Amino acid sequence: MAGTASSHRYFTQDITPNITTISKPTDSVKLKPTILHLGDDIRWNHDLYAELSQKFNIIRTYSTGREDCKRALQDRTWGDFVGMYRPFWNTGGEMGNWDAELIPLLPKSCKVFASAGAGFDWVDTKALAERGIVYCNSASACTESVADAAIFLILAVYRLFSWSCQAAHSCDPERFRDAMSNIAAVTHNPNHSTLGIVGLGRIGYRIAQKAKAFEMRVVYYDVVRMEEREKEVDAVYCETLEELLGKSDCVLLATPFNGDVLLSQREFGRFKKGARLVNIGRGKLVDEAALDKALDDGTVGAAGLDVHADEPHVNKRLAARKNVIMLSHTAGASVESHIGFEKLGMENLLGWLEKGEAGLVSPVNLHWLNRDV
Template sequence: MSTPTPADAGLPPPPTLPSITAATSIPISSGPKPIILHLGDDIRWNHEPYAELASKFQIERSYSLGKEEFKKALREKKWGDFVGMYRPFWNTGGEMGNWDLELISLLPKSCKIYASAGAGFDWVDTKTMAEHGIIYCNSAPACTESVADAAIVLILSTFRAFVWSFLAARSCSPDQFSDANRNIAAVTHNPNEAILGIIGLGKIGYRIAQKASTAFEMKIWYHDLVRFPEREKEVGAKWCESLEELLAKADCVLLATPYAGEVLLSTPQFQMFKPGARIVNIARGRLIDEDALVEALESGQISAAGLDVHANEPVVNPKLAQRENVMVLSHTAGASVESHIGFERLGIENLISFMEGRGAITPVNLQWLKKDDDAREDA
């Protein structure tokens, strides 16, 4: 059975994604087609763009391989001297595990770009990849809308105790239903005029700010390594130079920042929270010390949490999952048909744009990229 197209499924066409041209690119030369290594499953939606890719490149397929098999194939140059890699789905083509120095060092020197589905990239050492002359491109713009919508649900759940109400109704117990029905109003609040403190005002954080400020009249504060004056103006946001300033005043803290290898919020940070504040995480689970979060919830320092992501996925901390004031999801904030369509297409667009000399569209590691003509000779 063939996979339906967006039109077949009654879906609108994917939104136009922004083009952000990177400075580094390698134009396609005349002669044999350069090779692209396609990781994982077949294309499902973007058949015409994929046909364009195939007209410009020789596409080799790895399908699904374990890490040792994949490493062996690279050593044997099974796919030749490919110039780029394409991973259209976040849940396939990653069977070889984390992309660490051991794996990256086996890639051919010809490889200059890796375009992958998904917004997060904690599974790939993007710094080491850049040091080997490879640009890594994620697909965050494609799932921004889906993640932002899920974030709003989680934010509302922390203010309105929807988990408590849901579990009481689902229990089919008249006593639990009556308890929730009678008592929830005394401990819940509308989010209007509350301060939403966003850690990371990138594309996703900014879209959440737009939705929260417009639909729920929330006040937006944010902390980031860089300041965004135009975004501040658009949503009336206040920039907090220090994380401590944001934590002390926010009624709800939202994590929308990449995982850089270290826990961001643990006991010292939770003690800085405004008493009774809430926390929502749609970024990466390992940004939060979950044991410290449990303690903060038990003490009442944090009144509620909404967690799409978890520190030890696919295992969810039962001390969090079993609480009536914590909504937990299965890392599905960005999961939608529209996101998958965009992941596929943006990866193709990154490869074609880069190889035709216009630059990668969504690079994340240019700050570490070597600038010499053959950045991999001394790697």
């Protein structure tokens, strides 16, 4: 992809495809710690990247696949790097998930992984922490974009815009007339209804702020109560997920995936009859077969899904429904988000170099960090 590469590329190309090897460094390079830049060139924050390249020796992986990555780590091709930098969430992940197969291959010198995106279901952050590596995400960079998309999906599930859109796109006059004639009898305005937000982090909080403009009441559930935030958006805390489900006219998932399905048949049974579901968290939070059944019997009245359980494959039964609106995991996709991803990753690395843990902007696994390795 287009971009300006760093002038500090201290490597030569190996005969093995997609593997870069370090050339013999100069004395000035030896004094710099090394970071591994995963994926494409940066595109926007060139001045900050220049600062990064002044303070770090930067090695590039480009589009290294999993097997090549494993071999490079095993052979110490990239040396004793102290950190990894992934500026975009749709590149630099060609090696697949960072899991029990890859993480043990990292050098002991590696202490920080600064990556784009809000979610981190593709990386075992606990395993990184146990190895003494802090993982930093970039959730704050895409907050505005994700929150806007969530509001779009909330409006869509109240007003069944999916039905209307599908009918118009079909170019079928009968489907058009059907939607135009019948949609008003089964749709509602969101004002004065209750939005139940699961996860009042940066994104959930921003959604709550925007939802107040539609005069929606907000309740939320989180593993930690956030009293300051709830006061600012006049939100009501629910002690349990079940309590939130029973109070909500629309349930919105804004929480990371920690390995467990959050909504399945049991939880859908706690929904108010006909309540809506919006998921901008992770697809695997929802049992899609159970959601399909809940839509069949009217337990769930409509669903808005930015994320899916088996991406890039979409559940065909859900996709065929006129009361389900889907996006292609693009809630956080905007130029502004990508500029922020790129910038925040570099700020984490520069902050760590200057102040250690105290300089990190967005660490997510410090509570597990093993500092004795």
